[in-house]
Amino acid sequence: MPTDTFRMKATAEIFSQGEEIVCGQIVDSNAAWLSQNLNQMGFRVQRHTAVGDELDALVQLLGEIAGRADCCVCTGGLGPTCDDLTTEAVSIAAHAPLRFDAEAMAQIQRYFDGRQRPMPPANRKQACLPENAIRIDNPVGTAPGFMLKIQRCWFTFLPGVPAEMQAMFPAVQRQLQAQFSLQADSLVTLRSVGIGESAIQQRLEALQLPDDVQLGFRAAIDEVQTKLLFPAGFAVDARQNLTQQAASLIGDAVFAIDTPEQAQGDLPTVVGRAMRQRGLSLSVLETASQGLLAAKCIGQDWLRGMQFSADVAATFEQWGCEYDADGLAASAAALAQCLYGRQAMVWQLVQLYRGSLSDPQQGIVLYNALQTRDGLYQSTMTIAGSATTKQNQAAILALDFLRRTLQI
């Protein structure tokens, strides 16, 4: 571990506020998200703390952190209700009286105007910020955030709703970069579908990594991420070379490589970019994924249509196509061809499955057929797990089948 480098880095902490976190009603995913981002900026994150809705505990904790860390990002407790105490606690800990911020109030008012709802009086509280705090605007919710320095530590306070917190973070990033002289590590993420974490690890055993490059893995619902963390100052071409080697070892399961220079995005984004670039469009018949494939492609205009039917035989009849329950691969192919004939130039993807979605002890066999201008492509695979796991896998694997057909 490069202890010397770590010691020189500015230290950061994450502080999450809310009874729902301390009581375990929700998992604190904000802390991980913020840690990752602060680490990538060049901070050394040293501690996470979560406390509930008690003013004394909040004030005490702010004081502890103020004497210990260079930077702290706090989430939660900025809401309009009586159990939202963060701003009050900051005011006490920083000896900074609360001041009404007219611009914050105007933004909150605009939020309610945009939704044609009257602003409840309680929301006025959210426009009161500690004196001399830097306001961080909230483009997607009502609670503005703010930054201020207490003792040695630059504190940032953001709402606990992940979408709001994440939308506000770029502004925080700019402020922190102005306050600190940061040297960022370079993180490369190889994103893959259809291969497990341990299989990837095994394939990467042949990779010769220098001691100061860290290898890590993260299994998410939709993909497995292989992470290579290069220290600040690591030569760019050596980094690119190692990244390329790792990608080759993992193979065609890699659908995107995110580097500090460029993020390629998630699977729907990667597939969507290729479809648009080639001027293609698609219609889908979903069964096991029950609408989730289309839902994942929200905002992508190449997806022309989708249908789902609980009664697959009736759908075949509706399109005048023969359904054979014992030959699902052939049936999927026949329907994809038939639908392609009715809607010229729109690719047709048909998904059928055999087995029980709801029984977690049983897998299902998935049959995908894709009719393109150049011909028919098919894939068959087995997936297991709960109904929602199978649903998600069915959506993701169909999208990945589309990616492989597009040869991205």
Add this chain to the structure above:
Amino acid sequence: MPTDTFRMKATAEIFSQGEEIVCGQIVDSNAAWLSQNLNQMGFRVQRHTAVGDELDALVQLLGEIAGRADCCVCTGGLGPTCDDLTTEAVSIAAHAPLRFDAEAMAQIQRYFDGRQRPMPPANRKQACLPENAIRIDNPVGTAPGFMLKIQRCWFTFLPGVPAEMQAMFPAVQRQLQAQFSLQADSLVTLRSVGIGESAIQQRLEALQLPDDVQLGFRAAIDEVQTKLLFPAGFAVDARQNLTQQAASLIGDAVFAIDTPEQAQGDLPTVVGRAMRQRGLSLSVLETASQGLLAAKCIGQDWLRGMQFSADVAATFEQWGCEYDADGLAASAAALAQCLYGRQAMVWQLVQLYRGSLSDPQQGIVLYNALQTRDGLYQSTMTIAGSATTKQNQAAILALDFLRRTLQI
């Protein structure tokens, strides 16, 4: 806030150890799981802390907690490798030298024997426990856990792998119940859709809550939860009476009430139960929600079919129904009626919208029309936010419209 009751309760903390948590490579779901379980046992969980792999930081933190809490459950840092430092830190903080535990060693040996793998020498380290610690056996992995008291606090140390930690927790529970005299609280959750947190708080101002009942709120993506926490020993009929009053004040936005006796579930579950009980079925035309409504109803057989089309006018033409872009409410109604005529006895829900999904600065107006055997129902509402927020709201509000029509 019922400070006295809280003060009387045994306090607990959660402490997670590991560089992967502090760096944000993984989300700390153990902390939430343990908090929920400790809360249900009757502890008052006050703080979560996570730190990385640094011996000094670990020893210092253990000392802080030892003087502050009655109970602390720690996960992680019990592995066989050199960066697993928890046991060593405990030994220093508790002034308890490490002792080789022959029974622990035998269990680790049996773990490897059962998998027909040789035991790596590094695992011997896991059989060394602080003097006088109570060993907690690990039925599913190699690292045993242990408990011991430091100053006022009973510490429990468990592995960070969730499956191992969870398998060992029943034994921990028995030990804690022997050490503490615990009484569990009762949590009631009122779950609602279509009303904001602050509006609920305003409506609940009329509710006379005893001082020892705690009121809290949680805004999730799909719903707002209003939580009433009743102390142990609170009379059941008084609890039910207050719950009923709160539900009446919030009004028909409440779709479910979860009590310690019974959980009613989320919106798709509540709607699904009513549809099945009444033997009803539904087909949907989705636009703004683009498949997400159907996706949320996975595993529910009353949803007979769903279609989505990027070209709404073409869909109307396909069903021989007139489309008027300037009269979306009337168009939705006409299509719902037309589709109902073609598929007797299946309710038809048609969703249309006006405005831009992708522009976060602009709201959309949503038109729902539902044709049932008893007649046509319609709703119009405005939603705002990012494309995915609008998509989710469109799906949830359509389901809620269905719930209101069913008069659940």
